[in-house]
Amino acid sequence: MTNELVWDRPEPPSRPSPTPLSRELIVRAAITLADGGGLDEVSLRKVAAALNAGPMRLYGYIETKDELLDLMVDEVYGEITPPDPSADWRTGLRHIAHEIRDAAKRHEWLIDLLGGRPNRGPNSLAFMESTLGTVGFESIDDVMSAVAAVMAYVYGAVRNEITEIRAERSTGLTEEQWQRASGPYIERMLATGRYPTLARFIYEGGHPDPAQRFDSGLTYVLDGIATRHSPASKPGG
Amino acid sequence: MTNELVWDRPEPPSRPSPTPLSRELIVRAAITLADGGGLDEVSLRKVAAALNAGPMRLYGYIETKDELLDLMVDEVYGEITPPDPSADWRTGLRHIAHEIRDAAKRHEWLIDLLGGRPNRGPNSLAFMESTLGTVGFESIDDVMSAVAAVMAYVYGAVRNEITEIRAERSTGLTEEQWQRASGPYIERMLATGRYPTLARFIYEGGHPDPAQRFDSGLTYVLDGIATRHSPASKPGG
DNA sequence: TCTGTCGGCGATACAGTGTATTGAGAAATA
DNA sequence: TATTTCTCAATACACTGTATCGCCGACAGA
Numbered sequence: 067m068t069n070e071l072v073w074d075r076p077e078p079p080s081r082p083s084p085t086p087l088s089r090e091l092i093v094r095a096a097i098t099l100a101d102g103g104g105l106d107e108v109s110l111r112k113v114a115a116a117l118n119a120g121p122m123r124l125y126g127y128i129e130t131k132d133e134l135l136d137l138m139v140d141e142v143y144g145e146i147t148p149p150d151p152s153a154d155w156r157t158g159l160r161h162i163a164h165e166i167r168d169a170a171k172r173h174e175w176l177i178d179l180l181g182g183r184p185n186r187g188p189n190s191l192a193f194m195e196s197t198l199g200t201v202g203f204e205s206i207d208d209v210m211s212a213v214a215a216v217m218a219y220v221y222g223a224v225r226n227e228i229t230e231i232r233a234e235r236s237t238g239l240t241e242e243q244w245q246r247a248s249g250p251y252i253e254r255m256l257a258t259g260r261y262p263t264l265a266r267f268i269y270e271g272g273h274p275d276p277a278q279r280f281d282s283g284l285t286y287v288l289d290g291i292a293t294r295h296s297p298a299s300k301p302g303g
Numbered sequence: 304m305t306n307e308l309v310w311d312r313p314e315p316p317s318r319p320s321p322t323p324l325s326r327e328l329i330v331r332a333a334i335t336l337a338d339g340g341g342l343d344e345v346s347l348r349k350v351a352a353a354l355n356a357g358p359m360r361l362y363g364y365i366e367t368k369d370e371l372l373d374l375m376v377d378e379v380y381g382e383i384t385p386p387d388p389s390a391d392w393r394t395g396l397r398h399i400a401h402e403i404r405d406a407a408k409r410h411e412w413l414i415d416l417l418g419g420r421p422n423r424g425p426n427s428l429a430f431m432e433s434t435l436g437t438v439g440f441e442s443i444d445d446v447m448s449a450v451a452a453v454m455a456y457v458y459g460a461v462r463n464e465i466t467e468i469r470a471e472r473s474t475g476l477t478e479e480q481w482q483r484a485s486g487p488y489i490e491r492m493l494a495t496g497r498y499p500t501l502a503r504f505i506y507e508g509g510h511p512d513p514a515q516r517f518d519s520g521l522t523y524v525l526d527g528i529a530t531r532h533s534p535a536s537k538p539g540g
Numbered sequence: 541t542c543t544g545t546c547g548g549c550g551a552t553a554c555a556g557t558g559t560a561t562t563g564a565g566a567a568a569t570a
Numbered sequence: 571t572a573t574t575t576c577t578c579a580a581t582a583c584a585c586t587g588t589a590t591c592g593c594c595g596a597c598a599g600a
Binding site for chain 2: 177178181182183184186188191192194195198199206207209210211212214215217218219220221222223225226229230233251252255260261262263264266267270271272274279282283285286287288289290291293294
Binding site for chain 3: 109110111121122125130131
Protein backbone atom coordinates (compact mmCIF):
# COMPACT_ATOMS: atom_id res chain seq x y z
CA MET A 67 0.00 0.00 0.00
CA THR A 68 2.94 2.28 0.51
CA ASN A 69 2.86 4.86 -2.22
CA GLU A 70 4.69 3.54 -5.29
CA LEU A 71 3.95 4.85 -8.71
CA VAL A 72 4.64 8.29 -7.49
CA TRP A 73 6.73 9.82 -10.18
CA ASP A 74 5.16 8.68 -13.37
CA ARG A 75 1.51 9.16 -12.68
CA PRO A 76 -0.49 9.89 -15.84
CA GLU A 77 -2.04 13.29 -16.06
CA PRO A 78 -5.78 13.34 -15.70
CA PRO A 79 -7.66 14.32 -18.84
CA SER A 80 -7.47 18.06 -18.67
CA ARG A 81 -10.92 19.50 -18.83
CA PRO A 82 -10.22 22.98 -20.09
CA SER A 83 -13.01 24.42 -17.98
CA PRO A 84 -10.95 26.65 -15.67
CA THR A 85 -7.25 27.17 -16.14
CA PRO A 86 -5.75 23.84 -17.03
CA LEU A 87 -3.43 22.42 -14.46
CA SER A 88 -0.59 19.94 -14.47
CA ARG A 89 1.88 18.57 -12.00
CA GLU A 90 4.54 20.69 -13.63
CA LEU A 91 2.54 23.85 -13.08
CA ILE A 92 1.80 22.95 -9.51
CA VAL A 93 5.40 22.14 -8.72
CA ARG A 94 6.63 25.33 -10.33
CA ALA A 95 4.11 27.40 -8.43
CA ALA A 96 5.17 25.75 -5.21
CA ILE A 97 8.84 26.39 -5.95
CA THR A 98 8.15 30.01 -6.75
CA LEU A 99 6.33 30.44 -3.48
CA ALA A 100 9.07 28.68 -1.54
CA ASP A 101 11.80 30.73 -3.21
CA GLY A 102 9.97 33.88 -2.25
CA GLY A 103 8.94 33.20 1.30
CA GLY A 104 10.34 29.91 2.49
CA LEU A 105 8.67 26.60 2.97
CA ASP A 106 6.01 28.14 5.19
CA GLU A 107 4.61 29.69 2.05
CA VAL A 108 3.98 26.27 0.57
CA SER A 109 0.59 25.22 1.86
CA LEU A 110 -1.85 23.48 -0.39
CA ARG A 111 -4.23 26.38 -0.04
CA LYS A 112 -1.62 28.93 -1.02
CA VAL A 113 -0.29 26.91 -3.93
CA ALA A 114 -3.80 26.41 -5.18
CA ALA A 115 -4.59 30.08 -4.78
CA ALA A 116 -1.51 30.96 -6.80
CA LEU A 117 -3.03 28.89 -9.60
CA ASN A 118 -6.53 30.30 -9.22
CA ALA A 119 -7.84 26.99 -8.01
CA GLY A 120 -9.46 25.55 -4.94
CA PRO A 121 -7.22 23.57 -2.62
CA MET A 122 -8.87 20.25 -3.34
CA ARG A 123 -8.21 20.57 -6.99
CA LEU A 124 -4.56 19.76 -6.42
CA TYR A 125 -5.44 16.30 -5.21
CA GLY A 126 -6.27 15.38 -8.74
CA TYR A 127 -2.60 15.71 -9.58
CA ILE A 128 -0.93 14.96 -6.29
CA GLU A 129 -1.52 12.28 -3.72
CA THR A 130 -0.34 14.16 -0.69
CA LYS A 131 1.61 17.21 0.29
CA ASP A 132 4.73 15.16 0.90
CA GLU A 133 4.58 14.07 -2.70
CA LEU A 134 4.56 17.69 -3.77
CA LEU A 135 7.64 18.34 -1.67
CA ASP A 136 9.36 15.33 -3.23
CA LEU A 137 8.55 16.69 -6.65
CA MET A 138 9.99 20.05 -5.76
CA VAL A 139 13.24 18.43 -4.70
CA ASP A 140 13.42 16.40 -7.86
CA GLU A 141 12.81 19.47 -9.93
CA VAL A 142 15.82 21.14 -8.39
CA TYR A 143 17.93 18.06 -9.01
CA GLY A 144 17.05 18.66 -12.62
CA GLU A 145 18.84 22.00 -12.49
CA ILE A 146 22.12 20.34 -11.65
CA THR A 147 24.51 19.87 -14.53
CA PRO A 148 26.44 16.61 -14.42
CA PRO A 149 30.22 16.65 -14.39
CA ASP A 150 32.20 16.28 -17.56
CA PRO A 151 32.39 12.50 -18.05
CA SER A 152 36.03 12.76 -18.98
CA ALA A 153 36.93 14.49 -15.74
CA ASP A 154 38.84 12.59 -13.09
CA TRP A 155 37.02 11.64 -9.92
CA ARG A 156 38.37 14.54 -7.92
CA THR A 157 37.20 17.30 -10.19
CA GLY A 158 34.02 15.38 -10.84
CA LEU A 159 33.10 15.17 -7.18
CA ARG A 160 34.19 18.72 -6.60
CA HIS A 161 31.97 19.88 -9.44
CA ILE A 162 28.98 18.05 -8.04
CA ALA A 163 29.56 19.35 -4.55
CA HIS A 164 29.53 22.92 -5.79
CA GLU A 165 26.50 22.31 -7.96
CA ILE A 166 24.56 21.20 -4.94
CA ARG A 167 25.73 24.10 -2.89
CA ASP A 168 24.74 26.51 -5.63
CA ALA A 169 21.32 24.94 -5.98
CA ALA A 170 20.78 25.16 -2.25
CA LYS A 171 21.64 28.84 -2.32
CA ARG A 172 19.23 29.47 -5.16
CA HIS A 173 16.53 27.59 -3.25
CA GLU A 174 17.11 28.05 0.42
CA TRP A 175 14.33 25.66 1.31
CA LEU A 176 16.04 22.78 -0.46
CA ILE A 177 18.25 21.78 2.42
CA ASP A 178 15.24 21.39 4.69
CA LEU A 179 13.81 18.81 2.34
CA LEU A 180 16.94 17.06 1.22
CA GLY A 181 17.80 14.69 3.99
CA GLY A 182 14.31 14.12 5.24
CA ARG A 183 13.02 11.47 2.90
CA PRO A 184 14.67 9.27 0.32
CA ASN A 185 14.78 11.02 -3.04
CA ARG A 186 14.05 8.70 -5.88
CA GLY A 187 12.64 10.92 -8.59
CA PRO A 188 14.03 10.60 -12.09
CA ASN A 189 16.28 13.61 -11.75
CA SER A 190 17.57 12.43 -8.40
CA LEU A 191 18.36 9.07 -9.91
CA ALA A 192 20.06 10.70 -12.88
CA PHE A 193 22.09 12.73 -10.45
CA MET A 194 23.21 9.63 -8.59
CA GLU A 195 23.93 7.94 -11.88
CA SER A 196 26.32 10.62 -13.00
CA THR A 197 27.84 11.01 -9.57
CA LEU A 198 28.65 7.34 -9.26
CA GLY A 199 29.84 7.32 -12.83
CA THR A 200 32.41 10.00 -12.22
CA VAL A 201 34.32 7.91 -9.69
CA GLY A 202 36.25 5.19 -11.41
CA PHE A 203 37.61 3.13 -8.57
CA GLU A 204 37.80 -0.59 -9.14
CA SER A 205 35.84 -1.64 -6.11
CA ILE A 206 32.19 -0.75 -6.13
CA ASP A 207 32.18 -0.49 -2.38
CA ASP A 208 35.03 1.98 -2.47
CA VAL A 209 33.07 4.16 -4.86
CA MET A 210 29.97 4.03 -2.71
CA SER A 211 31.95 4.84 0.38
CA ALA A 212 33.70 7.79 -1.24
CA VAL A 213 30.54 9.22 -2.74
CA ALA A 214 28.61 8.76 0.50
CA ALA A 215 31.29 10.58 2.44
CA VAL A 216 31.38 13.50 0.05
CA MET A 217 27.62 13.77 -0.03
CA ALA A 218 27.41 13.62 3.74
CA TYR A 219 29.92 16.41 4.05
CA VAL A 220 28.21 18.52 1.43
CA TYR A 221 24.90 18.08 3.07
CA GLY A 222 26.14 19.04 6.51
CA ALA A 223 28.22 21.95 5.30
CA VAL A 224 25.42 23.41 3.21
CA ARG A 225 23.02 23.03 6.06
CA ASN A 226 25.31 24.96 8.37
CA GLU A 227 25.82 27.67 5.83
CA ILE A 228 22.12 28.14 5.13
CA THR A 229 21.31 28.13 8.82
CA GLU A 230 23.86 30.82 9.34
CA ILE A 231 22.46 32.89 6.51
CA ARG A 232 19.01 32.64 8.01
CA ALA A 233 20.21 33.62 11.42
CA GLU A 234 21.95 36.63 9.98
CA ARG A 235 18.87 37.65 8.10
CA SER A 236 16.65 37.26 11.12
CA THR A 237 18.90 39.33 13.35
CA GLY A 238 19.78 41.75 10.61
CA LEU A 239 23.41 41.41 11.49
CA THR A 240 26.35 39.66 10.04
CA GLU A 241 27.80 36.99 12.27
CA GLU A 242 30.92 39.08 12.58
CA GLN A 243 29.07 42.21 13.57
CA TRP A 244 26.95 40.13 15.84
CA GLN A 245 29.92 38.80 17.70
CA ARG A 246 31.34 42.20 18.17
CA ALA A 247 28.09 43.96 18.87
CA SER A 248 27.18 41.45 20.40
CA GLY A 249 24.42 39.03 21.26
CA PRO A 250 24.02 39.98 24.89
CA TYR A 251 23.17 36.43 25.79
CA ILE A 252 26.30 34.94 24.28
CA GLU A 253 28.28 37.80 25.72
CA ARG A 254 27.04 36.88 29.16
CA MET A 255 27.73 33.20 28.67
CA LEU A 256 31.27 33.83 27.55
CA ALA A 257 31.77 36.24 30.43
CA THR A 258 31.11 33.42 32.87
CA GLY A 259 34.53 32.12 32.00
CA ARG A 260 33.20 28.63 31.54
CA TYR A 261 34.03 28.61 27.84
CA PRO A 262 37.51 30.06 27.57
CA THR A 263 38.48 28.18 24.43
CA LEU A 264 35.26 29.04 22.71
CA ALA A 265 35.63 32.67 23.68
CA ARG A 266 39.10 32.81 22.29
CA PHE A 267 37.93 31.32 19.03
CA ILE A 268 35.05 33.71 18.70
CA TYR A 269 37.11 36.78 19.41
CA GLU A 270 40.29 35.84 17.62
CA GLY A 271 39.05 33.68 14.78
CA GLY A 272 39.09 34.97 11.26
CA HIS A 273 36.06 34.81 9.03
CA PRO A 274 37.00 33.38 5.68
CA ASP A 275 34.38 33.67 3.02
CA PRO A 276 31.83 30.84 3.04
CA ALA A 277 32.70 29.47 -0.39
CA GLN A 278 36.28 29.08 0.67
CA ARG A 279 35.31 27.43 3.91
CA PHE A 280 33.12 25.01 2.03
CA ASP A 281 35.85 24.23 -0.42
CA SER A 282 38.57 23.68 2.15
CA GLY A 283 36.41 21.23 4.05
CA LEU A 284 35.66 19.49 0.79
CA THR A 285 39.38 19.28 0.15
CA TYR A 286 39.85 17.43 3.42
CA VAL A 287 37.37 14.80 2.37
CA LEU A 288 38.81 14.41 -1.11
CA ASP A 289 42.34 14.22 0.25
CA GLY A 290 41.25 11.57 2.68
CA ILE A 291 39.70 9.54 -0.09
CA ALA A 292 42.79 9.92 -2.21
CA THR A 293 45.06 8.58 0.50
CA ARG A 294 43.14 5.33 0.65
CA HIS A 295 42.26 4.62 -2.95
CA SER A 296 44.35 4.39 -6.04
CA PRO A 297 43.75 7.10 -8.63
CA ALA A 298 42.51 4.39 -11.00
CA SER A 299 42.77 5.18 -14.66
CA LYS A 300 39.53 6.63 -15.88
CA PRO A 301 38.80 5.20 -19.31
CA GLY A 302 38.10 1.56 -19.82
CA GLY A 303 37.24 0.74 -16.21
CA MET B 304 -36.86 19.47 32.23
CA THR B 305 -35.37 20.68 35.40
CA ASN B 306 -32.45 18.40 35.35
CA GLU B 307 -30.11 18.61 38.26
CA LEU B 308 -28.70 16.24 40.70
CA VAL B 309 -27.03 18.98 42.48
CA TRP B 310 -25.43 16.78 45.03
CA ASP B 311 -22.95 14.85 43.05
CA ARG B 312 -21.67 17.51 40.76
CA PRO B 313 -18.21 16.72 39.58
CA GLU B 314 -16.03 18.46 42.04
CA PRO B 315 -15.21 21.82 40.50
CA PRO B 316 -11.53 22.34 40.24
CA SER B 317 -10.92 22.63 43.96
CA ARG B 318 -7.35 23.32 43.02
CA PRO B 319 -6.48 19.66 42.50
CA SER B 320 -3.08 20.64 43.74
CA PRO B 321 -1.58 21.41 40.37
CA THR B 322 1.55 19.38 40.16
CA PRO B 323 4.43 21.81 40.35
CA LEU B 324 6.07 22.34 37.02
CA SER B 325 9.47 23.38 35.84
CA ARG B 326 11.31 23.75 32.59
CA GLU B 327 13.19 20.59 33.40
CA LEU B 328 10.01 18.59 33.85
CA ILE B 329 8.52 19.98 30.68
CA VAL B 330 11.62 19.27 28.64
CA ARG B 331 11.89 15.73 29.99
CA ALA B 332 8.26 15.05 29.24
CA ALA B 333 8.72 16.35 25.71
CA ILE B 334 11.80 14.19 25.19
CA THR B 335 9.99 11.12 26.48
CA LEU B 336 7.15 11.74 24.07
CA ALA B 337 9.52 12.33 21.17
CA ASP B 338 11.55 9.23 21.95
CA GLY B 339 8.37 7.21 21.93
CA GLY B 340 6.58 8.50 18.89
CA GLY B 341 8.71 10.99 17.04
CA LEU B 342 8.51 14.75 16.91
CA ASP B 343 4.87 14.63 15.88
CA GLU B 344 4.12 13.56 19.41
CA VAL B 345 5.51 16.81 20.74
CA SER B 346 2.66 19.25 20.62
CA LEU B 347 2.09 21.67 23.44
CA ARG B 348 -1.22 20.03 24.15
CA LYS B 349 0.25 16.58 24.39
CA VAL B 350 3.20 17.65 26.48
CA ALA B 351 0.88 19.49 28.82
CA ALA B 352 -1.44 16.49 29.02
CA ALA B 353 1.48 14.26 29.94
CA LEU B 354 2.03 16.58 32.88
CA ASN B 355 -1.64 16.79 33.85
CA ALA B 356 -1.79 20.42 32.89
CA GLY B 357 -3.59 22.63 30.45
CA PRO B 358 -1.71 23.67 27.34
CA MET B 359 -1.47 27.31 28.32
CA ARG B 360 0.21 26.47 31.56
CA LEU B 361 3.43 25.72 29.69
CA TYR B 362 3.71 29.32 28.61
CA GLY B 363 4.61 30.22 32.14
CA TYR B 364 7.85 28.36 31.71
CA ILE B 365 8.47 28.58 28.01
CA GLU B 366 8.23 31.43 25.58
CA THR B 367 7.36 29.49 22.47
CA LYS B 368 7.41 25.98 21.13
CA ASP B 369 10.68 26.59 19.32
CA GLU B 370 12.24 27.36 22.65
CA LEU B 371 11.07 24.01 23.94
CA LEU B 372 12.68 22.30 20.98
CA ASP B 373 15.91 24.18 21.59
CA LEU B 374 15.85 23.04 25.19
CA MET B 375 15.35 19.46 24.11
CA VAL B 376 18.39 19.65 21.89
CA ASP B 377 20.48 21.17 24.61
CA GLU B 378 19.39 18.48 27.03
CA VAL B 379 20.69 15.83 24.67
CA TYR B 380 23.97 17.70 24.31
CA GLY B 381 24.20 17.26 28.03
CA GLU B 382 24.27 13.49 27.56
CA ILE B 383 27.44 13.69 25.53
CA THR B 384 30.63 12.92 27.39
CA PRO B 385 33.57 15.06 26.36
CA PRO B 386 36.74 13.46 25.07
CA ASP B 387 39.63 12.72 27.34
CA PRO B 388 41.54 16.04 27.42
CA SER B 389 44.82 14.20 27.10
CA ALA B 390 43.74 12.49 23.90
CA ASP B 391 45.25 13.58 20.61
CA TRP B 392 43.05 15.44 18.17
CA ARG B 393 42.26 12.39 16.08
CA THR B 394 40.89 10.23 18.82
CA GLY B 395 39.24 13.26 20.36
CA LEU B 396 37.32 14.11 17.22
CA ARG B 397 36.55 10.47 16.57
CA HIS B 398 35.16 10.15 20.08
CA ILE B 399 32.94 13.16 19.62
CA ALA B 400 31.69 11.99 16.27
CA HIS B 401 30.59 8.69 17.72
CA GLU B 402 29.05 10.33 20.73
CA ILE B 403 26.85 12.39 18.47
CA ARG B 404 25.92 9.43 16.37
CA ASP B 405 25.01 7.45 19.47
CA ALA B 406 22.92 10.28 20.83
CA ALA B 407 21.09 10.59 17.53
CA LYS B 408 20.30 6.90 17.58
CA ARG B 409 18.98 7.12 21.13
CA HIS B 410 16.85 10.08 20.11
CA GLU B 411 15.89 9.71 16.51
CA TRP B 412 14.24 13.12 16.44
CA LEU B 413 17.49 14.86 17.29
CA ILE B 414 18.79 15.06 13.78
CA ASP B 415 15.63 16.85 12.64
CA LEU B 416 16.31 19.59 15.14
CA LEU B 417 20.08 19.79 14.98
CA GLY B 418 20.84 21.82 11.91
CA GLY B 419 17.71 23.89 11.90
CA ARG B 420 18.53 26.65 14.31
CA PRO B 421 21.72 27.75 15.97
CA ASN B 422 22.21 25.86 19.22
CA ARG B 423 23.50 28.11 21.93
CA GLY B 424 22.33 26.42 25.10
CA PRO B 425 24.84 25.89 27.91
CA ASN B 426 25.35 22.23 27.07
CA SER B 427 25.80 22.99 23.39
CA LEU B 428 28.38 25.60 24.24
CA ALA B 429 30.16 23.20 26.60
CA PHE B 430 30.18 20.68 23.79
CA MET B 431 31.78 23.16 21.43
CA GLU B 432 34.22 24.15 24.12
CA SER B 433 35.49 20.63 24.60
CA THR B 434 35.44 19.90 20.90
CA LEU B 435 37.57 22.89 20.04
CA GLY B 436 39.78 22.15 22.99
CA THR B 437 40.63 18.70 21.77
CA VAL B 438 42.24 19.97 18.59
CA GLY B 439 45.60 21.48 19.36
CA PHE B 440 46.66 22.99 16.05
CA GLU B 441 48.56 26.23 16.22
CA SER B 442 46.33 28.23 13.97
CA ILE B 443 42.88 28.96 15.28
CA ASP B 444 41.51 29.01 11.78
CA ASP B 445 42.90 25.57 11.11
CA VAL B 446 41.14 24.24 14.18
CA MET B 447 37.87 25.83 13.19
CA SER B 448 38.15 24.49 9.70
CA ALA B 449 38.92 20.96 10.86
CA VAL B 450 36.17 20.89 13.45
CA ALA B 451 33.65 22.36 11.04
CA ALA B 452 34.47 19.73 8.43
CA VAL B 453 34.14 16.86 10.88
CA MET B 454 30.89 18.20 12.26
CA ALA B 455 29.48 18.70 8.78
CA TYR B 456 30.34 15.15 7.84
CA VAL B 457 28.90 13.76 11.05
CA TYR B 458 25.74 15.68 10.60
CA GLY B 459 25.20 14.55 7.03
CA ALA B 460 26.14 10.95 7.68
CA VAL B 461 23.89 10.65 10.70
CA ARG B 462 21.07 12.22 8.82
CA ASN B 463 21.39 9.70 6.03
CA GLU B 464 21.54 6.85 8.44
CA ILE B 465 18.48 7.90 10.39
CA THR B 466 16.55 8.55 7.22
CA GLU B 467 17.38 5.07 6.05
CA ILE B 468 16.29 3.56 9.35
CA ARG B 469 12.99 5.36 9.10
CA ALA B 470 12.43 4.26 5.55
CA GLU B 471 13.10 0.68 6.51
CA ARG B 472 10.74 0.91 9.40
CA SER B 473 7.99 2.42 7.30
CA THR B 474 8.24 -0.21 4.57
CA GLY B 475 8.98 -3.01 7.00
CA LEU B 476 11.85 -4.07 4.84
CA THR B 477 15.56 -3.81 5.08
CA GLU B 478 17.12 -1.80 2.29
CA GLU B 479 18.77 -4.94 1.06
CA GLN B 480 15.57 -6.94 0.96
CA TRP B 481 13.88 -3.98 -0.57
CA GLN B 482 16.31 -3.85 -3.42
CA ARG B 483 15.95 -7.49 -4.11
CA ALA B 484 12.23 -7.71 -3.51
CA SER B 485 11.98 -4.89 -4.78
CA GLY B 486 10.25 -1.56 -4.86
CA PRO B 487 8.38 -1.99 -8.12
CA TYR B 488 8.85 1.64 -8.93
CA ILE B 489 12.63 1.54 -8.64
CA GLU B 490 12.63 -1.76 -10.45
CA ARG B 491 10.83 -0.15 -13.35
CA MET B 492 13.13 2.85 -13.39
CA LEU B 493 16.23 0.72 -13.46
CA ALA B 494 14.70 -1.44 -16.16
CA THR B 495 14.49 1.60 -18.42
CA GLY B 496 18.24 1.29 -18.85
CA ARG B 497 18.70 4.96 -18.19
CA TYR B 498 20.64 4.30 -15.00
CA PRO B 499 23.07 1.53 -15.81
CA THR B 500 25.72 2.55 -13.32
CA LEU B 501 23.22 2.98 -10.57
CA ALA B 502 21.68 -0.38 -11.33
CA ARG B 503 25.03 -2.08 -11.19
CA PHE B 504 25.76 -0.51 -7.84
CA ILE B 505 22.43 -1.47 -6.41
CA TYR B 506 22.62 -5.05 -7.52
CA GLU B 507 26.30 -5.67 -6.98
CA GLY B 508 27.13 -3.43 -4.07
CA GLY B 509 27.79 -4.89 -0.66
CA HIS B 510 26.05 -3.60 2.42
CA PRO B 511 28.57 -3.00 5.16
CA ASP B 512 27.17 -2.39 8.57
CA PRO B 513 26.21 1.24 9.22
CA ALA B 514 28.65 1.82 12.05
CA GLN B 515 31.49 0.76 9.82
CA ARG B 516 30.29 2.92 6.97
CA PHE B 517 30.08 5.89 9.31
CA ASP B 518 33.54 5.25 10.63
CA SER B 519 35.19 4.81 7.28
CA GLY B 520 33.77 8.09 6.03
CA LEU B 521 34.96 9.71 9.20
CA THR B 522 38.39 8.29 8.53
CA TYR B 523 38.48 10.02 5.15
CA VAL B 524 37.85 13.36 6.79
CA LEU B 525 40.39 12.83 9.53
CA ASP B 526 42.98 11.63 7.05
CA GLY B 527 42.36 14.66 4.93
CA ILE B 528 42.85 16.95 7.90
CA ALA B 529 46.02 15.14 8.87
CA THR B 530 47.57 15.62 5.46
CA ARG B 531 47.25 19.38 5.71
CA HIS B 532 48.02 20.12 9.32
CA SER B 533 50.95 19.25 11.51
CA PRO B 534 50.21 16.86 14.37
CA ALA B 535 51.08 19.68 16.76
CA SER B 536 52.22 18.60 20.18
CA LYS B 537 49.30 18.60 22.52
CA PRO B 538 50.41 20.04 25.86
CA GLY B 539 51.36 23.63 26.29
CA GLY B 540 49.86 25.13 23.12
C1' DT C 541 -14.30 37.97 59.69
C1' DC C 542 -15.17 40.56 55.81
C1' DT C 543 -13.48 42.78 51.65
C1' DG C 544 -10.50 43.88 47.82
C1' DT C 545 -6.94 42.98 44.98
C1' DC C 546 -3.84 40.01 42.69
C1' DG C 547 -2.18 36.47 40.03
C1' DG C 548 -1.97 31.80 38.20
C1' DC C 549 -4.48 28.84 35.47
C1' DG C 550 -8.20 26.87 32.48
C1' DA C 551 -11.39 27.67 28.99
C1' DT C 552 -12.23 29.74 24.94
C1' DA C 553 -11.05 31.70 20.57
C1' DC C 554 -8.63 32.37 16.20
C1' DA C 555 -6.17 31.65 12.19
C1' DG C 556 -3.88 28.30 10.17
C1' DT C 557 -2.76 23.33 8.52
C1' DG C 558 -3.63 18.65 5.64
C1' DT C 559 -7.15 15.99 3.92
C1' DA C 560 -12.08 13.18 3.69
C1' DT C 561 -16.51 13.78 2.29
C1' DT C 562 -20.19 15.71 -0.12
C1' DG C 563 -22.80 17.92 -3.54
C1' DA C 564 -23.45 20.47 -7.73
C1' DG C 565 -23.03 21.01 -12.42
C1' DA C 566 -21.23 20.03 -16.86
C1' DA C 567 -19.69 16.79 -20.36
C1' DA C 568 -20.22 12.25 -22.44
C1' DT C 569 -22.98 8.60 -23.55
C1' DA C 570 -27.29 6.17 -24.71
C1' DT D 571 -33.29 14.25 -24.79
C1' DA D 572 -32.35 11.42 -20.68
C1' DT D 573 -28.96 9.30 -18.01
C1' DT D 574 -24.68 8.35 -16.43
C1' DT D 575 -20.13 9.80 -15.27
C1' DC D 576 -16.73 12.63 -13.78
C1' DT D 577 -14.45 17.05 -12.23
C1' DC D 578 -14.04 20.37 -9.05
C1' DA D 579 -15.41 23.47 -5.25
C1' DA D 580 -17.53 23.84 -0.76
C1' DT D 581 -17.83 22.10 3.52
C1' DA D 582 -16.21 19.61 7.47
C1' DC D 583 -12.90 17.58 10.81
C1' DA D 584 -9.19 17.05 13.67
C1' DC D 585 -5.27 19.21 14.81
C1' DT D 586 -1.66 22.86 15.40
C1' DG D 587 0.54 27.24 18.09
C1' DT D 588 -0.76 30.95 20.62
C1' DA D 589 -3.65 35.52 22.32
C1' DT D 590 -7.17 36.73 25.21
C1' DC D 591 -10.30 36.51 28.90
C1' DG D 592 -12.45 35.43 33.07
C1' DC D 593 -12.92 32.48 37.06
C1' DC D 594 -11.48 31.43 41.56
C1' DG D 595 -8.39 30.55 45.30
C1' DA D 596 -5.05 32.93 48.16
C1' DC D 597 -3.35 36.56 50.49
C1' DA D 598 -3.45 41.92 52.52
C1' DG D 599 -5.61 45.15 54.93
C1' DA D 600 -9.52 46.74 57.80
